[in-house]
Amino acid sequence: MDKRTHIINGRLIDPSQGIDGYGDLVIEDGKIAEMSIKGAETPRKKQSASVANTGGERIIDARGMLVIPGLVDMHTHLREPGFEYKETIKTGTMAGIRGGFTSLCPMPNTNPVNDNPTVAAFVIKKAMAEGYCSVFPIGAITKGQQGQELAEMGLMQEIGCVAYSDDGRPVMNSLVMRRALEYTKAFTFPLIAHCEDLSLSDDGVMNEGPISTHLGLKGVPAAAEEVMISRDIMLAKLTGGRLHIAHVSTRGSVELIRRAKSEGIPITAETCPHYFSITERAVLGFDTNAKVNPPLRTDVDLAAIKEGLKDGTIDVIATDHAPHHADEKILEFDLAPSGISGIETALALSLRLVAEGVLTINQLLEKMAFNPSRILGIERGTLKIGAVADVVIIDAEKEFIVNPDNFASKGKNTPFIGWTLKGVSSVVISKGRIYDIAEWKANG
Amino acid sequence: MPKDLVSIKDISKEETEAIIDIALSFKDVLRRDIKKVPALRGKTVVNLFFEPSTRTKTSFELAEKRLSLDVINFAVSSSSVVKGESLLDTVRTIESYGIDYLVIRHASSGVPHFIARQTRASVVNAGDGINEHPTQALLDAVTMQEKKGGVKGLEVAIVGDILHSRVARSNVDCLTKLGASVRLVGPPTLIPLSPPAGVKVFYDVDEGIRGADVVMMLRIQLERQGKSFFPSTKEFFKYWGLSAERLLLADKDALVMHPGPMNRGIEIASDVADCPQSVILEQVTNGIAVRMAVIYMLQG
Amino acid sequence: MNKELLNKQDIERILSRIAHEIIEKNKGPEKLCLVGIQRGGVHIAHRLATRIDTIEHVNVPVGSLDISLYRDDISRRKKLPIVRKTDIPFDISEKVIILVDDVLFTGRSIRAALDALMDFGRPAQIQLAVLIDRGHRELPIRADYVGKNIPTARSENIEVQLEEESAEEKVVLISGE
Numbered sequence: 067m068d069k070r071t072h073i074i075n076g077r078l079i080d081p082s083q084g085i086d087g088y089g090d091l092v093i094e095d096g097k098i099a100e101m102s103i104k105g106a107e108t109p110r111k112k113q114s115a116s117v118a119n120t121g122g123e124r125i126i127d128a129r130g131m132l133v134i135p136g137l138v139d140m141h142t143h144l145r146e147p148g149f150e151y152k153e154t155i156k157t158g159t160m161a162g163i164r165g166g167f168t169s170l171c172p173m174p175n176t177n178p179v180n181d182n183p184t185v186a187a188f189v190i191k192k193a194m195a196e197g198y199c200s201v202f203p204i205g206a207i208t209k210g211q212q213g214q215e216l217a218e219m220g221l222m223q224e225i226g227c228v229a230y231s232d233d234g235r236p237v238m239n240s241l242v243m244r245r246a247l248e249y250t251k252a253f254t255f256p257l258i259a260h261c262e263d264l265s266l267s268d269d270g271v272m273n274e275g276p277i278s279t280h281l282g283l284k285g286v287p288a289a290a291e292e293v294m295i296s297r298d299i300m301l302a303k304l305t306g307g308r309l310h311i312a313h314v315s316t317r318g319s320v321e322l323i324r325r326a327k328s329e330g331i332p333i334t335a336e337t338c339p340h341y342f343s344i345t346e347r348a349v350l351g352f353d354t355n356a357k358v359n360p361p362l363r364t365d366v367d368l369a370a371i372k373e374g375l376k377d378g379t380i381d382v383i384a385t386d387h388a389p390h391h392a393d394e395k396i397l398e399f400d401l402a403p404s405g406i407s408g409i410e411t412a413l414a415l416s417l418r419l420v421a422e423g424v425l426t427i428n429q430l431l432e433k434m435a436f437n438p439s440r441i442l443g444i445e446r447g448t449l450k451i452g453a454v455a456d457v458v459i460i461d462a463e464k465e466f467i468v469n470p471d472n473f474a475s476k477g478k479n480t481p482f483i484g485w486t487l488k489g490v491s492s493v494v495i496s497k498g499r500i501y502d503i504a505e506w507k508a509n510g
Numbered sequence: 511m512p513k514d515l516v517s518i519k520d521i522s523k524e525e526t527e528a529i530i531d532i533a534l535s536f537k538d539v540l541r542r543d544i545k546k547v548p549a550l551r552g553k554t555v556v557n558l559f560f561e562p563s564t565r566t567k568t569s570f571e572l573a574e575k576r577l578s579l580d581v582i583n584f585a586v587s588s589s590s591v592v593k594g595e596s597l598l599d600t601v602r603t604i605e606s607y608g609i610d611y612l613v614i615r616h617a618s619s620g621v622p623h624f625i626a627r628q629t630r631a632s633v634v635n636a637g638d639g640i641n642e643h644p645t646q647a648l649l650d651a652v653t654m655q656e657k658k659g660g661v662k663g664l665e666v667a668i669v670g671d672i673l674h675s676r677v678a679r680s681n682v683d684c685l686t687k688l689g690a691s692v693r694l695v696g697p698p699t700l701i702p703l704s705p706p707a708g709v710k711v712f713y714d715v716d717e718g719i720r721g722a723d724v725v726m727m728l729r730i731q732l733e734r735q736g737k738s739f740f741p742s743t744k745e746f747f748k749y750w751g752l753s754a755e756r757l758l759l760a761d762k763d764a765l766v767m768h769p770g771p772m773n774r775g776i777e778i779a780s781d782v783a784d785c786p787q788s789v790i791l792e793q794v795t796n797g798i799a800v801r802m803a804v805i806y807m808l809q810g
Numbered sequence: 811m812n813k814e815l816l817n818k819q820d821i822e823r824i825l826s827r828i829a830h831e832i833i834e835k836n837k838g839p840e841k842l843c844l845v846g847i848q849r850g851g852v853h854i855a856h857r858l859a860t861r862i863d864t865i866e867h868v869n870v871p872v873g874s875l876d877i878s879l880y881r882d883d884i885s886r887r888k889k890l891p892i893v894r895k896t897d898i899p900f901d902i903s904e905k906v907i908i909l910v911d912d913v914l915f916t917g918r919s920i921r922a923a924l925d926a927l928m929d930f931g932r933p934a935q936i937q938l939a940v941l942i943d944r945g946h947r948e949l950p951i952r953a954d955y956v957g958k959n960i961p962t963a964r965s966e967n968i969e970v971q972l973e974e975e976s977a978e979e980k981v982v983l984i985s986g987e
Contacts, residue, residue: 274703274704275704276704276706276707278702278704279679279702279704279705279706280706281619281620281641282619282620282638282639282640282641282642282676282679283619283620283639283640283641284640287703351623352619352620352623352624393596396596396598397596397597397598398597398616398618398620398621398624399618399619399620399624400617400618400619400639401618528892531892531893532891532892532893535876535893535894535895535896536893538895538896539879542929542930543930543931544929544930546929547879547880547929548879548880548925549878549879549880549881806879806891807891
């Protein structure tokens with residue numbers, strides 16, 4: 067930990083400083099110590115002149131790789147306490163590291179719900195002891211996530227919670243949501259809204275449309291999400307509270323957010339890789355791995371999500387990593403729980419946006435590292451000198467075939483089985499601690 | 511023929527026509543004194559009905575016995591499923607008894623498809639959630655074939671709760687495959703916003719059944735009233751029920767069909783249910799013949 | 811390689827002889843009925859009935875029997891099964907049934923036909939008339955009336971083409987590979 071570590075010959079990309087060039091990075095005592103950019107082209111020869119090869123220094127050659135700030139996942143489910151059979155803080159953070167994430171923000175829908183300082187303290191302590199990366203818990207907005215009474219958001223913030231959400235459920239009562247938004251003004255945290263009108267989604271299990279008719283499954287209309295986003299935007303406008311909209315999935319939602327931003331309402335929004343990678347067609351054959359909430363939508367929605375990312379309407383790409391036990395997904399479609407174990411495929415799926423020209427690599431890293439840090443007010447997502455050493459070295463050209471048996475996550479529920487993707491984490495440094503991912507893979 | 515019949519969409523036009531032909535031959539067997547043939551002697555079938563059903567289950571059981579199969583009725587309510595055993599474990603246990611056919615009815619769409627992938631036995635879908643009821647569509651087609659000499663070119667109006675009807679879904683696919691023209695008729699709350707391709711939608715029942723060769727009435731589940739699909743059964747009958755006067759709008763030789771059980775006075779008037787154009791009881795007889803044909807034709 | 815064994819005239823003469831034999835053996839056409847096995851035997855049964863009528867001026871009832879549901883090789887079938895018409899519009903109890911088929915080979919079709927007939931009633935007697943007997947019996951079944959005995963190899967095949975269904979009427983030996 068105290069050794070100086072040199073990362074050399076990589077392409078350093080840091081949107082927080084507007085940096086994109088080839089050079090070296092030095093890490094010492096868990097912090098970024100030095101950075102030197104050599105130029106816009108990769109050096110032909112190995113640069114050994116400027117690196118001291120004395121004992122006590124570690125050299126990592128990142129030639130041909132990207133050196134980026136550790137990614138920040140502001141929407142993930144670590145399931146502990148209470149649902150350790152699906153995932154634990156240990157396995158979830160290990161999966162995060164493999165996916166290139168050095169900061170995870172777990173949602174509070176655990177058992178017991180993270181709606182008070184005691185549970186929050188438990189999560190933070192467990193993460194310090196067993197976690198592979200930083201964990202910044204998200205507390206509940208309401209007690210028990212029941213949508214009735216506000217949780218002790220102030221006290222939880224002092225323990226270390228960075229945001230609040232009833233994710234998994236919406237706050238159905240508009241008055242309660244109004245109060246919660248108003249309350250944020252006394253503090254610095256945002257509310258993360260899971261926007262779903264439960265009376266419209268009823269007991270639907272996939273997007274309502276021709277495919278739900280074809281499969282004879284009850285559908286959830288896009289309106290169920292849009293109605294709620296509309297409401298929360300109005301409440302944010304009314305109160306001036308801090309609102310971040312979770313897992314945006316429809317065109318209508320993107321349009322509502324775009325218009326709200328153009329009116330100057332200070333909201334932020336996120337989407338997840340599955341919403342710009344697959345559509346409701348993935349459900350054909352009654353594949354429970356494609357059952358997720360909000361549900362996978364249509365081609366039109368997918369295109370709108372990409373457009374929303376491109377023009378800045380959507381600020382963040384989060385994973386909504388939702389691991390479930392295999393037994394729970396081998397059930398009747400109606401009974402299977404919603405969720406995709408996505409943290410280990412998120413980066414590769416998102417890199418496709420760069421390959422398609424939807425985003426530049428800089429913009430992608432803004433969405434996955436810098437913006438989430440900014441919104442949550444945490445000092446991550448940057449390679450500034452003095453910042454915590456959360457650095458990821460990625461081989462963006464390396465191909466792999468998605469095989470959930472190789473996931474570090476306990477959750478093997480992914481609809482991307484068999485996909486060939488590009489973009490593998492080679493070395494991940496979290497708070498200065500170095501994880502050689504390639505070696506992990508070799509050792510199983 | 512595929513290994514299973516879980517969806518009517520999986521069988522081709524030729525296979526559908528073959529099933530109809532064989533079903534009509536099996537009707538002969540049902541008219542004999544000894545209503546049994548040894549065709550599938552020694553094979554075993556389990557009827558796994560997770561949803562209560564007397565008529566479909568009995569129809570399948572009779573069909574199976576007529577083919578000389580050994581029949582086991584797996585009564586779910588008294589089984590380990592209630593004790594918390596998963597669906598997959600239940601099916602695996604049954605398969606270990608050494609069975610050839612599994613006839614399944616379940617309240618969740620997609621269950622027969624899921625089970626068919628997990629077992630070597632031939633799976634017959636006896637109704638899954640609101641998704642499909644393939645043998646019902648086949649027996650309806652047999653009825654039309656018998657009475658009208660063919661399905662191609664017929665104007666068929668399906669009336670009632672289309673949204674929740676697996677009978678409607680399977681019929682739409684089967685009938686359009688065989689060349690009939692299908693109309694879906696009902697209140698807007700009970701017809702999907704994205705209807706299947708190739709059908710005409712009518713909210714006005716008079717227009718919907720005008721000139722139709724077949725009027726197929728669907729059962730209205732009374733619980734739907736509580737969930738705001740329609741305000742009352744009285745209003746439903748007035749605007750979408752099949753009364754004797756309304757039937758006059760259809761072709762004069764139109765068939766009146768209903769998958770049963772009927773709510774007399776709610777979707778269909780009592781006198782219409784019993785009128786000479788009604789082939790409702792014929793459908794029941796054809797049901798046994800069709801189920802014999804389906805089981806006979808699957809590999810098992 | 812196909813070889814024509816019998817032509818139309820040969821077939822006509824054989825059927826006339828069989829008709830006479832049936833009448834002779836049963837001492838008259840009373841109590842007789844003919845049941846042709848689908849498909850090959852049905853037309854032959856009708857022709858025999860016509861000849862018996864010409865000779866004795868008696869209308870012998872004719873029925874057709876499909877044996878697919880009684881076969882012993884159901885699990886080994888490869889394609890879509892076809893179930894043809896079974897039409898026996900008379901009571902067979904106490905009658906003498908002349909079962910009619912075109913080619914007698916292993917005897918399994920006849921065994922299935924016997925099982926099927928038993929489900930229709932209790933005949934007094936069942937006799938068997940075939941146009942061709944090609945040998946290779948696998949069951950203890952024999953015909954009472956045989957048009958022609960034609961020894962064959964297992965790999966060969968005998969095809970009976972009748973004018974009700976084919977352009978030319980003949981019996982052909984098809985050699986196997």
